[in-house]
Each structure stands twice: as C-alpha cells, then as structure tokens.
Amino acid sequence: MKKFLILITIFVIPLVLNATEKPKLVATASMISDIAQNIVGDKFEVTTIVPIGKDPHTYEPTPGDATMVAYADVIFKNDLTFEGWLLKLITNSGTKANVVKVTEGVDVIESLTYANSADPHAWMNASNGIIYAENIKNAMVEYDVENKDFYEKNFEAYRKKLQELDEYIQEQIKTIPKQQRILITSHDAFQYYGRKYGIRLESILGTSTDAQAQTSDYTKVDKVIRESGVPAVFIESTVNPKMLQQLASSNDITIGGSLFSDSIGNKDSDAPSYLAMLKYNTDVIVKALSRKVQPKIAEAPEEKNNILLYGILGVLFIGAFLFVYRSMNQ
Numbered sequence: 001m002k003k004f005l006i007l008i009t010i011f012v013i014p015l016v017l018n019a020t021e022k023p024k025l026v027a028t029a030s031m032i033s034d035i036a037q038n039i040v041g042d043k044f045e046v047t048t049i050v051p052i053g054k055d056p057h058t059y060e061p062t063p064g065d066a067t068m069v070a071y072a073d074v075i076f077k078n079d080l081t082f083e084g085w086l087l088k089l090i091t092n093s094g095t096k097a098n099v100v101k102v103t104e105g106v107d108v109i110e111s112l113t114y115a116n117s118a119d120p121h122a123w124m125n126a127s128n129g130i131i132y133a134e135n136i137k138n139a140m141v142e143y144d145v146e147n148k149d150f151y152e153k154n155f156e157a158y159r160k161k162l163q164e165l166d167e168y169i170q171e172q173i174k175t176i177p178k179q180q181r182i183l184i185t186s187h188d189a190f191q192y193y194g195r196k197y198g199i200r201l202e203s204i205l206g207t208s209t210d211a212q213a214q215t216s217d218y219t220k221v222d223k224v225i226r227e228s229g230v231p232a233v234f235i236e237s238t239v240n241p242k243m244l245q246q247l248a249s250s251n252d253i254t255i256g257g258s259l260f261s262d263s264i265g266n267k268d269s270d271a272p273s274y275l276a277m278l279k280y281n282t283d284v285i286v287k288a289l290s291r292k293v294q295p296k297i298a299e300a301p302e303e304k305n306n307i308l309l310y311g312i313l314g315v316l317f318i319g320a321f322l323f324v325y326r327s328m329n330q
C-alpha cells in the first residue's frame with residue numbers, strides 16, 4: 001500500500017497538476033490584481049509584481065519578476081507613468097503575453113507637478129474602478145471567449161458593488177463641515193478621489209514619490225494648515241511618514257490615520273481588498289476631518305493690538321479737532 005502511494009505521488013500527481021495548470025495573469029500592482037481576481041475567479045492564476053506595501057513608483061524588479069512576466073499569458077498595467085520600470089522588464093523577459101492597459105477610457109488628470117505628464121492614481125475613485133474592471137473583463141473575454149458568460153456575470157456583480165461604494169463615499173464626504181474638506185497627504189495620490197467626491201487636496205510630494213520635497217512645498221502646506229484650521233493630516237502606507245509627522249506636531253494637529261493609496265493592505269489589515277481600501281480611506285478621512293476645530297487663540301493678540309491702535313488714533317484725531325476748534329474761536 002505504502003509503495004503504491006509513493007508511486008502515485010511520483011508519477012500521477014505531477015501529471016494531474018500539469019493537466020490542470022491554469023493560464024497565468026500578472027498585474028503590476030495589488031489593486032489591479034484584486035480587481036482582476038474578482039473578474040476571473042478560479043479560471044486564472046493571478047500574481048502581482050509589486051508586493052503589498054511596497055511603493056510601485058520606485059520599485060526595482062527582481063529576477064523572479066522577470067520569470068513571472070516571461071511565463072505570463074496576460075499582463076495588466078496601470079500605465080499613465082505609474083510603472084516606469086515595466087517596459088524594460090517586459091522587453092528583457094521576452095514575454096509573449098498580451099499587455100493590457102487597464103486605464104483605457106479613463107478621464108485622465110494631468111499631473112500638477114510634472115508638465116505633460118499624467119497623474120496615474122486613477123483607481124482612487126470607484127467610478128474609475130468600474131472602468132478598470134470593464135477593461136479587465138473585455139480582455140478576458142477576448143482571451144478566453146468560451147467563458148464569456150462567466151466573466152460578464154462576475155463583472156456585473158462587481159460593478160454593482162463599486163457603484164454602491166461610489167455613492168457611499170459621495171454621501172460620507174458631504175458630512176464633513178465644508179471648510180474642513182481639505183485632505184493633506186504625503187504624495188499627490190488623491191486628485192481623482194478629491195475631484196470626484198468634492199474634497200480639496202494638498203500634498204508635500206508631487207504625483208510620484210520618486211521626488212524630493214521642496215522647502216517651498218512644505219511651507220505651502222504648512223500655510224494651508226494654519227489658515228484653514230484643518231484638524232488632521234494623513235500618512236500613507238507606502239510613503240515615509242516623517243515630513244507629515246513634523247507638520248502635524250509643529251502645528252499641534254493630529255495624524256488622522258494611515259491611508260492606502262498605491263497598494264492595498266495585507267490580509268490582516270483594514271484594507272485587504274480594493275473595495276475595502278476605498279471604504280477604509282473614506283471612513284478614516286471623514287472621522288478625522290469632522291472633528292470640531294477650536295478657534296485659534298494666536299489670532300487674539302493681533303486683534304487686541306489693532307483695537308489699541310485705532311483707539312490711540314481716535315484720541316489723537318479728537319485732540320487735533322478740539323485744538324483747531326479752540327484756535328479758531330480765540
């Protein structure tokens with residue numbers, strides 16, 4: 001019996017595994033592979049190049065990534081300047097995979113930092129998420145038309161969830177007092193989010209983390225905090241929080257929480273999926289920005305000084321008037 005089992009292990013299992021080997025789908029970033037997983041179910045083996053929690057802007061591919069890409073059947077990329085390292089990886093791997101741009105059809109926002117450059121963070125609003133999911137579904141139907149109905153059905157169910165989330169975010173942001181709807185983060189990942197849901201954005205770094213913050217950017221954001229009295233700033237899971245912590249402590253305001261922008265969280269985190277990431281970000285933002293703001297005491301002395309100045313000027317004016325009046329009557 002034992003011998004029989006060993007024979008099965010050596011000869012039969014590898015044959016079965018080989019026969020049922022699934023086509024391979026590779027996504028550059030974790031939010032894209034999560035969306036794809038919802039569409040393809042168990043029909044594909046889904047892998048991600050940039051590991052969860054790592055920064056896709058500054059990622060350096062490993063030899064393992066080259067192998068992953070070489071054996072891929074379909075590759076999903078965000079594009080819009082997000083994966084600057086991808087073209088070289090694809091070329092060097094010699095892959096024959098279909099490379100699909102999932103942002104096709106998105107209303108692209110120009111980068112505020114770099115001229116003639118696109119802001120890549122289109123997934124940050126849920127209605128763009130629907131475009132990502134639809135592009136992925138279309139690519140799957142093209143690759144594997146036999147399972148067209150399966151992909152269409154999955155897409156429809158997922159689209160509904162995204163639509164509900166889109167409405168939820170819209171309603172939630174509206175509950176923040178209007179003058180406090182300012183989102184201050186490390187890097188400019190929230191423009192698509194802010195424009196869709198009505199929240200003003202300020203960040204220290206530009207649309208890529210692959211840049212040094214300028215003193216002027218820091219001063220600009222510092223000024224926004226002082227003038228608006230916004231109660232919190234936010235760090236991001238993939239970006240060094242040092243500068244944001246400095247801004248918060250020098251202005252005596254809180255860190256509202258850690259947001260997920262360029263990666264979803266791991267399984268045990270608050271944002272283990274793309275849907276969860278957008279919902280979690282929204283809940284954290286709404287909670288921190290809805291806090292009542294105390295009026296700044298620092299403004300009072302200046303006001304007092306002004307009243308004193310006007311008082312002195314008034315007394316001088318009346319004195320001068322009386323002096324002239326008396327001189328004329330003498």
Ligand SMILES: [Zn+2]
Nearest residue numbers: 189207208262
């Ligand atoms: Zn980013």
